[in-house]
Amino acid sequence: LSAKNLARFVEVKISGVDTVFSDNYFDIPANASRTITCEVPEGTNANDLAEKLSLMHLFESYQP
Secondary structure: OEEOOOEEEEEEEEOOOOOOEOOOOEEEOOOEEOOOOEOOOOOOOHHHHHHHEEEEOHHHHOOO
16 A cells, blocks of 8 residues: 555455454655555455555545
């Protein structure tokens, strides 16, 4: 994950998948990147997970 501007309290989700991420609710400073990992549940593949992946940060959570 990377950010051009400060991204506060980034939340990572994979819709319909129960997994634990190496980190969640973290900050990404401006012009920086962060690597987050998770275990891939049996019977899924990376392409399936990528389609279900969603990210939200603090600023987005206040948008109407």
